[in-house]
Amino acid sequence: MRRALLSGAAVVAVDVISSLTWLSEGRVGKRPLPPFGVEIDGAQREVLERLESGRLNPNTVTGFDRELGWCVRPGASVPDGTVHVNRLGARAERDYADLPPPQVLRLATFGDSFTFGDEVRDSFTYQAFLESLRPELEVLNFGVPAYGTDQALLRMERDGLAGARVVVVGLLLENIGRNVNRYRPLWNARTLAPLAKPRFVLEDGELVLVAQPYATAPEFARAVRDGSVLAQLAPAEYWSGRPVLPTGRWSALGRLAAGWIAYGERDPRKLWLDREGEPRRVTLALLERFRESARRLGALEFLVLVLPMREELADFRRTGSGYWSGLAEELSGRGLPALDLAPALAQEDARCEQDPARPTLYVAAHLSSHGNRVIALEIERWLVGRGRLPARTPSAPEAAPEGR
Helix, strand or coil: CHHHHHHHHHHHHHHHHHHHCCCCCCEECCEECCCCCCCCCHHHHHHHHHHHHCCCCCCCCEEEECCCEEEECCCCECCCCCCEECCCCCECCCCCCCCCCCCCEEEEEECCHHHHCCCCCHHHCHHHHHHHHCCCEEEEECCCCCCCHHHHHHHHHHHCCCCCCEEEEEEECCHHHHCCCCEHHHHCCCCCCCCECCEEEEECCEEEEECCCCCCHHHHHHHHHHCCHHHHHCCCCCCCCCCCCCCCCCCHHHHHHHHHHHHHHCCHHHHHHCCCCHHHHHHHHHHHHHHHHHHHCCCCEEEEEEECCHHHHHHHHHHCCCCCCCHHHHHHHCCCCEEECHHHHHHHHHHHHHCCCCCCCEECCEECHHHHHHHHHHHHHHHHHCCCCCCCCCCCCCCCCCCC
16 A cells, blocks of 8 residues: 555656646647647737737738638738739739630649648749640649648639639648648647638538638637637537546646547548548548539539658658558549549659759658649649640650759
8 A cells, every 4th residue: 555655646746747847838849738729829929919900921821711711812922922822812923814715724723731832932833833834724723721621622612713624632631630620729739820710510421511600800819819719619629629638737647648649649540541430521521522513613624632741651652552542542433533642752752862963852841843843744644644635745845944
């Protein structure tokens, strides 16, 4: 009994000391520990101040959106001139006509930051490379950083296709967790900005929209400030209370254990392999609705790009397969044409390793200009295979100059 009491006292002492010292801020390195919720750090406080005052961040092209949570701002640009949004709300240095000219095939691309082209300039996105490869193409970039598939779908249904006949949806494998999320810090605790979004739930096999409830940016900011945002977004929030932490913030050891569980639960591998799980079922239903809505808006072709992150591509190269292997075939079997970009990216990544003169595929967390060029070439091959483009002659140029 004495040994048990001493052991228990030692655990409590370690817990208390940890809570007061190295875990006092509730983080291990850059990873916040549960319970996740309203954590207002310096970066988030700055975002809230802008939302409350109505001031726009000059270093970003996004802003509050009543229906979508946030979206790019038509006509916006960043001070260094690397990112522009045209009057149609597409990322590009130039404007496009409301409808494409005769003999021009227009594509509309939707998705998150990988589609938008974070960390590269306008001319080095895969959309810009496609246009440089093929003058008969116009490729509109409707990507928005941090978007879920649900927000991309809603944006297309609201804003239309501007005459595009081909719709391309970028599916970053991590999107599966975003698609059942309403308050971003509950899914991605390391986010630099508190953001609220709509989502869809499945009722009797049908998608039903759960709207983003805040009418104005100041209203949302107030909800974050006073903590009511968690209760207001709790209905249909998949990540609320995952995991349950009875000790709350009082036990450092409890928070460590909960952190191990929480980040494991948020692993895209686990979510995709759970075939009956809500995240996977919702994501597949969103893609099917995307296809149907695109067709209704006039699209003749629909394509899903399956995009791996840097770590996932490294695993694919090491093992020769990924946990998502077979997803493209499954999507195609559902009538959702899909391209798994991992094989092409892995092949080029191996060439980059062998030749130091070649650029790398990633810039920090996103694809470099070279990685985007690989995607452009894969989409071009797909369009040729579908009969939407003629094959290029061997003498035709491959792409615009390389960049970082």
